[in-house]
Amino acid sequence: MDDQNKNLIIATVLSFVVILVWFVLFPPPEATAPVDEVTLSEPAGGTAAAPSADIAAAATASTETEPTALDNAARVAIKTDRVDGSLSLLGGRIDQLSLVDYKTTLEDDATIVEILFPANEDNAQYALHGWAAAAGVDPTAVPGPNTVWELAAGDVLSVGKPVTLRWDNGAGLAFSKEIAIDDNFMFTITQSVENTSETTASVAPYAVLARQGIPPDLKNFFILHEGIVAMADGEYSETNWKDMPEFEYNQRAGARTEEKNVTENGWIGFTDHFWMSVLIPSQGTAFKAVAKYDERRDIYQTEAVSPVQTVAPGQSISNTSQFFAGAKEWAVLKEYEEAGVYNFIDAIDWGWFSFLTKPIFWLLHKLNLIIGNMGIAIICLTFLIKAVLFPLAYKSNVSMAKMKTLQPKMEKLKEEAGDDRQKMQEGMMALYKKEKVNPAAGCLPILLQIPIFFSLYKVIFVTIELRHAPFFGPFQDLSAPDPTSLYNFFGLLPWGAPEAGSVMALVFIGILPLMLGISMWLQQKLNPAPTDPTQQMIFAWMPWVFMFMLGSFASGLVVYWIANNTITFTQQYLIMRSQGAKPDLLGNIKGSLGRKSKKEPKK
Template structure:
């Protein structure tokens, strides 16, 4: 094997070794269970709400409680659309029960649909609530908060065509109204208004809160995925993991660990998991975005507080806040971005290689819509990538073919130079210059393939569209490893292979990883094995090592790599033939099975 191919294979090996070492050193830890109903240690039992911009809203010494004890007979309003089901509690008017009809927990028959929000009293409460923070002349008892019992005015169901209206009168001249609407997907619109029918001027600030008790039960804790707070403030994206929020500084005005951002024009704030998200999206204009961790009760909060409203007698103030609560579907989120939600697509974790992951997924999404199958879309994407890189690959393979044709002359130069490395280098460079051959051009395609590989890995891992996406036959989820196993002869034996995560699972190879190993092995056979015994042994083992390494990777990624190897083999074979070099693939295979004579 010439030096060109050695460099290519070593570069490939190095990129995969980096992945393997990271997985070994930093495996995803098992999430530790948290007590979702930790006791409140403060005397008042209240969670401090951040102030709106301005001095009118008082926060020191008083607070709005983001948590209320569950009231068994608190009335509820049903949420029912084609894609959502749940309910709104009239205790605080909180949206605290929501499930996603289109998504199930697993592929098992009878698997329940995904629950997104849950009320206090259930495991891992997670909810959205709205209210008004009191300013000058008002107390917390005189504004609606998490413990207020709202009147539903006869409304008992929220649907796409039927918004609901809640009302509350504080008894001293302030009448509050909250109208909640929902669209056909995952966006709620919450319109809050207050009318001052009293005799004096008052000031108060509207807010929205997303509260989550404890970390998610299915937290991945994986370096390639962001889970936690996600926010956009005037075009600047912030991502803070759940594990980092307890490290916030104690804010004396908040009574909890908090990080506050003043948004001047537009933004949003919320929580994101691997596939699901909740986000507060205030109306355009200034607001205060706060990320908060209440260590007393292990509660994570994201808050949006709008500017203080001053109301003279007879005046009314109205504000609107949107709430996204649902699945991180690329097309749905893109439509919301087109409708005015600033840079909403950045809520999907595109990573450092966003300049590759974004267009790669856009093409993949288009191909899936065109073909109707994500597996074939991945193969189509591979063909497009290879077509784009073909001019570079052609130049590289032509250079490799010419290098191979120069082997006899290179051997003569090596014999003449002997141990004089400087002379050998000079003679080699002179030969390359004379024959117009670039010895490093063969490395460029593989160097470009490495970031593409990592980007596709990121896309397959973080995007919802690959979750539970089937390809053909036994591949029912391209985001999961190949479920077949050589240990039970791919289902012929009545034996269950080891579960993923087990040490033995690495030997439970599926059909796709085996095909991957074969495709890499065939690619090697375009050239004879290296004459050096050590190098020959390394290259002989390399395809099978990668086969085991990628055996636990997502099936979609393995499909891509098999298609990439197959196309690369075909390209290289045809280009070498066009340059007068005839690869003896079967001869190289036979040579690999011959026993080496023992040294005397």
């Protein structure tokens, strides 16, 4: 077998092996261990104090609520152009939210995506903001999860129209809570305490995000993180749902907890594939981030507890925090990050190759904004990537073309060396050195494609901008597998393709995977098949193995691969001809089909 074919086999097999290794051995990074306790700076208007375990426990000693209490509590509507829902006056909890712009499926009658649910419903998830009683303060003197608030101002929460809730403990402390929402997915909660008593009170502001059980629509796909996301002073961490029950049991909190002291900037919350709910204390201030699992009630919680503040008689204090609940749109998260939410763009699961996934997504996003079609944007992105890699591709193909012109000399060396393999290798190396040919040069561009392939796969799979992004015809969701197959006559018949990953899906392959296999097969035919029967068999099966393997991948990724193969084929063909090597494409195809190929003209 000539070295040109050997390089192609090595590079392709290596690509295949790396893909398998990636899918089997590389789960998302584990959550980092909590840092040691630190002393928090003195908050404005209060005394210096680190939020102790007592305060963290007191803040959420119980989020349990009687269903009838929620049923009977009044609600305040939430309505903007992007969200629809309500908050309950029981605890002042934000617990009902739908995303108007997003539907669960592409069907016309599909329901709107819901991300927050009241505690008396299945799949409950809600946010609570309040004050924890510090040492010496009666816990009943502060509002809790079951406190019924009074609506003091506003009737519908909307953009530019906040609502204010109020509760008086009857003992000299009056609590108020102003809740505002912007034109996207961010709530701003400003909590105040006014002390009209004759004694000083110490309280700590907190925020809790609680959910009942693990989300039922969990993807459980290793390339995607679902569970806790947190940022603590520049350190980003992830914790999977399944790992929370393994936290160390905290006797005071009555649950399994993991705590981390944040000195300045951070946030903590829950994420799934496309949606996220995150607690964001005022940036630039200290707080304790707590992840908690209560196995008695199967409750998962994240908490942000701020330092204790004291409010003197006749004085008042306040605390402002934010709560994000919505879609992980890149532009929206970037806007919040620029407005002060520290590293908020990292809430998107960029993966290990973030140095590639971030710029690749940025470029793809910009192309889509200009073109207006994500599929064409992917093809244009492929052209740009190939343009950047062209110098390497040129050197590689020039080397391959020279290898082809050296074929007669290599055959002569084989005849002279006979069975002496060492002599043959020495002669080949001398020939390569004399002709300035690098036999391994053909592998480099293919190897460079591997991290790009993984990064683009990550981008297509995790970013919401690809969700339900149309291309043309039957391809209306580039984040999903090809919806066409022989089973539905490539989308012409009125039923869907077999479910991805099923045996039927392997048998009834779609249009895009078929095009992928053909493009890879044609690229292969630029060179004659190797003479060794085993190598011939490997070459013959390789395009079709990749076709079936990638058939269940996101169709956007297959579009990229087809475009990449097509551009690579064109580059290689033109460069080889410019170097005097004339690929006999038709002859090689006939040869692979069992017909005798014509001899190449002598150089």
